[in-house]
Amino acid sequence: MVTQTLIMILTGIVAGGLGSILGLGGGIIVTPVLTIFMGYDIKYAVGASIIAVIATSSGSAIAFLKDDVLNLRVAMFLEIFTTLGALSGAILAGYFHATVLYFLFGALLLFQAWNMWKKLKGAKSDQILTKTDPLATQLNLNGEYYDKQAKEVIHYNVEKVPGGAAVMFGAGIASGLLGIGSGAFKVMAMEDVMKMPLKASSATSNLMMGVTAAASATVYFFNGTIQPLVAVPMALGIVIGSTIGSHVMQYLPAQMIRKIFIPVVFIMAIQLIMKGMAVFN
8 A cells, every 4th residue: 555655646746747847637647557557447547637637737837827937818718618618528428429539639639749840850940929919919818928948038929819719629529528638739729829839838738727627526526436545645746746847847948848748749649549449449
């Protein structure tokens, strides 16, 4: 029991650290460790993954809010569409065959990994928007933050707000229908569609995931899939890891974050496609 508890805490530290740096929930680490290496039933691993998302968000959002890295107005605006998507996905879950969606969302993540690889190789360099978008200006979504690595204030404008909202709606559907974390889609919507800087996108994604997961955690709690002996030590480690990760992320170059992000997103994409193949077979 002591050994398992220590393993869960250490796993939580790693999951929380990576989750806060990349804007993901940490479930990609928590779920395989609990199911493959520790022999827990998948339903309890999913319950622990939900707690992992909330703990990652709680541990990192405090630091990101304090340092004003995340864009609170963007988070609250896009959360509307993510929540609507999650509700739609939950409603469709009993009627819709998930095979096509596994392949679709897997392909989208592969596209995101490829797009980030292009940016990493310099074929598509990071550019901060200087032109203004009327809708973003009207909603006051443009922002700024102090980049501790570059040691300068980064001012950025947001564009294609409807496109970002559409991707967020799709991310919510993916969460509700397939039971997956949608942090990668959130980062994709903000960075690739709305042209926010990667660090601001990752920080904002961390806050949004906690809000989304908190709503579904109640359901998981009452149906008995959240086990305290699993969730508590995991959450403890995740809070520690995410607190550390949120500080480390601000000193990392954007290219370094991409180097970590690309293989993680690629693994997530392969997992979704393999799930689709399993359902199809």
